[in-house]
Amino acid sequence: MAQVYDQWTKKVPDGKDDEGNTKYKTVRTERWGSGKRWLARWDEDGRRVSKAFDVKKAAEFFLSRTVTEQADGTYIAKANREITLAEVWPIWWATKAAKSKSLRDGYQAAWRHIEPRWGKKACAEISRAAVAAWLPTITGRYKDEKGDPLPLGESSLRKVMIVLHGVLETAVEERIILSNPVKMKDAPRQRETARRYLSVVEVDRLRGVMPHPEAQFVIDTLVQTGVRPGEAFGFQVGDLDSMRGRCRVSRDVDAQGGADDTKTGRHRDVPVGGDLLLDLENEAEGRDRGEWLLRMPDGRGWTLPRWRTIWEKAVEDAGLADLDTYELRHTAASLAIHSGANVKTVQRMLGHRSAAMTLDIYGHLWDEELDALPQRMSEHMKAERQRFEQRRQRAARHQSDTKTA
Template identity: 35%
Template sequence: MATIEKYLLNDGALRYMVRYRKPDRSQTKKKGFKTKRDAEVFRATVEVDKANGTYIDPAKANVTIASLGPSWLERKQTLKPSAYRPLEIAWRVHVEPAWGKWPITEIIHTEVQAWVTKLSIGDAKSTPAMKPKSATTVIRAYGVLAAILDDAVKDRRLQTNPARGVDLPRKKKKAHVFLSHEQIRDLADHAKYPTLVRVLAYCGLRWGEATALRVQDVDMIRRRLSVNQNAVDVGGKIKVGTPKSHEQRSVPFPEFMAPAIGELCKGKHREDLVFPNPDGTYLRHIDMRERKSWFGSAVIDSGVPRVTPHDLRHTAASFAVSAGANVKAVQRMLGHSSAAMTLDVYAELFDDDLDGVAVALNEAVSRMNVP
């Protein structure tokens, strides 16, 4: 049972101290209570928390966000480099400067909400004025702080996470840009690597998947591209790993592209890249010698709507649907984790299917009413 003791400060002031046992039976104490009633309230609270299993050891709770953040980041290194780097940047740029010195027990919900709001709308009082951050940046930074505090709750450093329940900005869905066959032709004709542009637009490969293709991944007989690797630019360095979904897939390419792809593979070894830089390394859409994007230049010169290499996946999806492919086929081609994800991203491409359902139902009822 916890006990309450009196003691005097150097100036003669009376204070009270509570001695009690933690759930592991080790003894500890809490000093500094100005009145006996305050000490009794603390003693009662400790006994209730121990009985309910919600007791928090003050020694474990006496930590700052800066002491917990690095170990949390270290555990996230199992992610793909392209997924880990945004988290590391969010911690280093937004979370650690704002919350690093804060003891976790002093963080309150309203302070977190104020921080999220300031990131979203900017801070005119700062010098220079802090510009508003995108919804993606704000949500990612908040997610890092909230996840660190989640771990603190699991480790019995906190009873609840004060960051949860915060109002976050909404992401604005970017409108998809779908190019026509004629626009893809014009874009390819003005591009330094025309066959690569067509592979992106007609096969739906991600940039890193296309630039990681090797000769051995090309089946000219079946006209298939085997997607086994993904070469991603992370902080200026190319990191090669598995595709985004971690699953290999086989993607068909149209017959009209076969001669150009075959020519790129001609005379190469099986391990050679299909779309290499002139020096044989992984290709980038920015020409490092000229310090400009060859893809961006092709977009401008061809006069097509402004698109990125990744946007050509949208065009590939639209071509596939217009050719009669169902959602499952589009999912397999694009390498989505599920058909539900494909529908979430490209629901507008399947609107005609809804019209077809209505027409089919009308025809069925009409046939039933024919004498």
């Protein structure tokens, strides 16, 4: 039976009334004035459980809601209500075992922001308003001129929200909470950064300041294939198919030089041809299939930290300040589009999940192609007229030759 008890008082016998019935009076218990006064008690899976309150009405309201939830099947066990976010984290984390190392590293970094504030908090006590108020207070490792930590960037904040939302979604699945209090729409929107597309002249200038041919080779590969830097460093000799003019994107290389899965977890072939294909064939000749295809001058494979040292000096020498290696991927997409590639081809080359994603990112580059369309149409129509006239002239000559014969 569900009932609210007063822990500060109790009824004790106080003699008999005129009819011989036992009378009772209310006296203070040893708990008088200590702790919460009102105790809600109810049955849960065949055992008695309880929760204390300061105010009687709060205890009655809680008990009434508990009875209703038990009746309609939405009840969450008292033991589950006390489970903390840190206790749910390992369950959620176990579901990410098949993800790439770089993605899991990002989740771990986000959890390091979440755990100090919410780790010991019961999932049932986390509210949407509290999370929204907390987000702007998170700081990163960078500092301003005064040495004060700067707020966490929008991209990192979204990753924090993704992890927090994911862990609480697991709590819902495990019947620890009824619904997820964290809403992804409360996460700050990541602003779209201006994409930088290098001209061919700028690519040549950047290539020219590289300290050795091996670094130039990296530039050529990134610009002509559109692969991510880690994917390029993950090419192995066996990934090159010279006959088809393809290179297989099968892995990524992490900061320590270890092989990891690709960002999307999927593999793809990218086209290679011309001088790049010849250079790749020469680089692969006589080597084992499992060796890194792109190498440093000392024979070691590339990693992002090793590349970054060369890159930072090169972009400064080339007068291309603040250029990120990833922007060579944008440049590759631009070159492919202006060379006549359709959206599906660019999608396959870049490894996007859908053509819609490719259009969302690079659709404006196809819009620029509209400027050239009228001239191309005019040239096409002129060529067709010339072809038609040549066909007529040829037919006339053939008819004349027939009559002469």
